Amino acid sequence: MTKAEVISEISEKTGVPKEDVSVTIEAFFSIVKEEMAEGKNIYVRGFGSFVNKRRKKKIARNISKNTAIVIDEHFIPSFKPSKVFVEKIKESKKVKEING
Numbered sequence: 001m002t003k004a005e006v007i008s009e010i011s012e013k014t015g016v017p018k019e020d021v022s023v024t025i026e027a028f029f030s031i032v033k034e035e036m037a038e039g040k041n042i043y044v045r046g047f048g049s050f051v052n053k054r055r056k057k058k059i060a061r062n063i064s065k066n067t068a069i070v071i072d073e074h075f076i077p078s079f080k081p082s083k084v085f086v087e088k089i090k091e092s093k094k095v096k097e098i099n100g
Contacts, residue, residue: 003025006025007021007022007025010025032050036050036052036077039052044082045082046082046084046085047081047082047084047085048079048080048081048082048085049079049080049082050077050078050079051077051078051079051080052075052076052077052078053075053076053077053078054073054074054075055071055073055074055075056073057070057071057072057073058070058071059071
């Protein structure tokens with residue numbers, strides 16, 4: 001499902017014009033990115049958490065050049081679904097049919 005399809009679905013279910021839904025969705029994404037860039041985590045009860053995960057400094061190999069590369073400690077954004085979200089997916093008959 002694409003962002004456009006999500007916007008259409010929300011618009012149909014709520015009766016709110018697509019333009020307003022689009023602005024709201026874009027604002028949400030913008031806030032998530034800005035807050036996470038400032039080191040804050042975002043918790044949406046019943047949905048999940050957007051958190052920054054720390055990756056330790058490590059030495060990697062460039063196989064084609066046969067050299068070692070140092071990758072400094074860094075943070076990556078991550079999403080952890082809530083228990084309610086996970087249970088809904090586990091119990092979904094549709095997901096089981098598709099992934100059989």
